[in-house]
Amino acid sequence: MSDPADLDRQHLWHPFTPNDLWLDPAYEPAVITAGEGATLIDTQGRRYLDGNSSIWTNLHGHRRPEIHDALKAQLDRIAHASFLGLTNDTAPFLAAELSRLASRTLAEAPLTRCFLSDDGSTAMEAALKIAWQFFQQNGQPQRTTFISLGSAYHGDTVGAMSVGHSPLFHHTYREMLFRTQEVMPPACYRCPFNRARPEKTDARQVRQCAWECVDQAAAAFEAAGPRTAAWVLEPRVQGAAGFFMHPHGYLEKTSALARGQGALVILDEVMTGFGRTGPDFAFQHEAVQPDLIALAKGLTGGTLPLAATLATEVLFQGFSGGRSRTFYHGHSYTGNPLGCASARASLTLLETVHHEAHRRRQAAVLAELARPFWDHPHVGDIRQEGTILAIELVEDFASGRPYDPALRLGAAVCERARAHGLLTRPVGDVLVLMPPYCSTDEELGRMTHALRRALDEVVPDAA
Numbered sequence: 001m002s003d004p005a006d007l008d009r010q011h012l013w014h015p016f017t018p019n020d021l022w023l024d025p026a027y028e029p030a031v032i033t034a035g036e037g038a039t040l041i042d043t044q045g046r047r048y049l050d051g052n053s054s055i056w057t058n059l060h061g062h063r064r065p066e067i068h069d070a071l072k073a074q075l076d077r078i079a080h081a082s083f084l085g086l087t088n089d090t091a092p093f094l095a096a097e098l099s100r101l102a103s104r105t106l107a108e109a110p111l112t113r114c115f116l117s118d119d120g121s122t123a124m125e126a127a128l129k130i131a132w133q134f135f136q137q138n139g140q141p142q143r144t145t146f147i148s149l150g151s152a153y154h155g156d157t158v159g160a161m162s163v164g165h166s167p168l169f170h171h172t173y174r175e176m177l178f179r180t181q182e183v184m185p186p187a188c189y190r191c192p193f194n195r196a197r198p199e200k201t202d203a204r205q206v207r208q209c210a211w212e213c214v215d216q217a218a219a220a221f222e223a224a225g226p227r228t229a230a231w232v233l234e235p236r237v238q239g240a241a242g243f244f245m246h247p248h249g250y251l252e253k254t255s256a257l258a259r260g261q262g263a264l265v266i267l268d269e270v271m272t273g274f275g276r277t278g279p280d281f282a283f284q285h286e287a288v289q290p291d292l293i294a295l296a297k298g299l300t301g302g303t304l305p306l307a308a309t310l311a312t313e314v315l316f317q318g319f320s321g322g323r324s325r326t327f328y329h330g331h332s333y334t335g336n337p338l339g340c341a342s343a344r345a346s347l348t349l350l351e352t353v354h355h356e357a358h359r360r361r362q363a364a365v366l367a368e369l370a371r372p373f374w375d376h377p378h379v380g381d382i383r384q385e386g387t388i389l390a391i392e393l394v395e396d397f398a399s400g401r402p403y404d405p406a407l408r409l410g411a412a413v414c415e416r417a418r419a420h421g422l423l424t425r426p427v428g429d430v431l432v433l434m435p436p437y438c439s440t441d442e443e444l445g446r447m448t449h450a451l452r453r454a455l456d457e458v459v460p461d462a463a
Helices: 004-011 065-075 091-102 120-136 158-162 167-176 212-227 250-260 313-317 337-352 356-375 409-419 441-458
Strands: 032-036 039-042 047-050 113-117 145-149 181-183 228-233 264-268 292-295 307-311 379-385 388-393 430-433
Touching: 047 441, 065 337, 091 113, 091 307, 091 337, 113 120, 113 313, 120 158, 120 228, 120 264, 120 292, 120 307, 120 313, 145 212, 158 167, 181 212, 212 228, 212 250, 228 250, 250 264, 356 379, 356 388, 356 441, 388 409, 409 430, 409 441, 430 441
Parallel strands: 145 181, 145 228, 228 264, 264 292
Antiparallel strands: 032 039, 039 047, 113 307, 292 307, 379 388, 388 430
């Protein structure tokens, strides 16, 4: 029988993975064959804790019986049928449940409409096209400027890349992209306006500034004026940017600026949605009225690809009035019943087992377990939102000077952590833990211990 790792190297092409690394004979990839709870198991029978919930998707743990039972029941009836001019008896209930959850704090304009797609990129692409077409056919064709955050990552399709500003991910494609307006990200630890000296605490808690990040956004909105179509951002946490965590209040302040210009607010909750920061959605921390929300990743609890773009009724009705006003956009697997059944089971778990109180308690345990990382001289910042934990490594604590990216220090630490039974991926030199909600206190302790042990081995305390 052929070795799957050998076949993989001969025939597969992995995302976000350097070819030289993957094809290096000295590198032994983990070949995952099974999962159970917060644990992954490889072909050698080795067990690893899933420290990033399989890239932020697996909310409830692996082989969750409630989701599998829903999936099997749906499979016994039908796996897929077209959603073009047809519907099914699963997707409408999911749409209603998503609308209810997302609209809990929205008295002004609930998110009544749900456009289903496949992943975070497609959810964002749909949101951008909805915003653009809405203005084009409803008397404001001049609104063509999208404003978004520096270092943003919203996916890999052309529209999603255009509102992203990641030098690493997007520079190769810049000539393909449409122009958008970039503003500085509110990343307190690296903010040039933050006058606070480094302390052993989240930089947001001791920042000394005058909200210059909001002033920068205000200037961009003022410059674009009536040409502004939408304000686009990940609320509270910019994931792939480096797990920048925004000062509380930034979302509300800047969304009000967008509203003042008559622009839409598009929120990318692909990573932060479904309880990662505490409430069901990150925007619910603040008094914000989004017009469009992109959801994906944890929507099905890590079972099947599925995404959703939630929109207000005003936007939906803006596409009525004739065939020429139709939203000509879609996917072959839109409304897939298997994905929708899995998502409904996942949402039930979020309200009954892994509810907000459970998530907040888990976040508190994780915060306490992360505290000893401050003892390491090359930890510059530890920041956390809910069950999202980020630990930034620096060459020099006093100045915050980063390591040379060519050293790939974060990757080295995470690779070493694998030897101690933990699988996770860094973002640059930011170590990340986003455990499944099913993780026990003991498992959380093992995750943080493995990561700290790996850090000490790669970057010794006395270095």
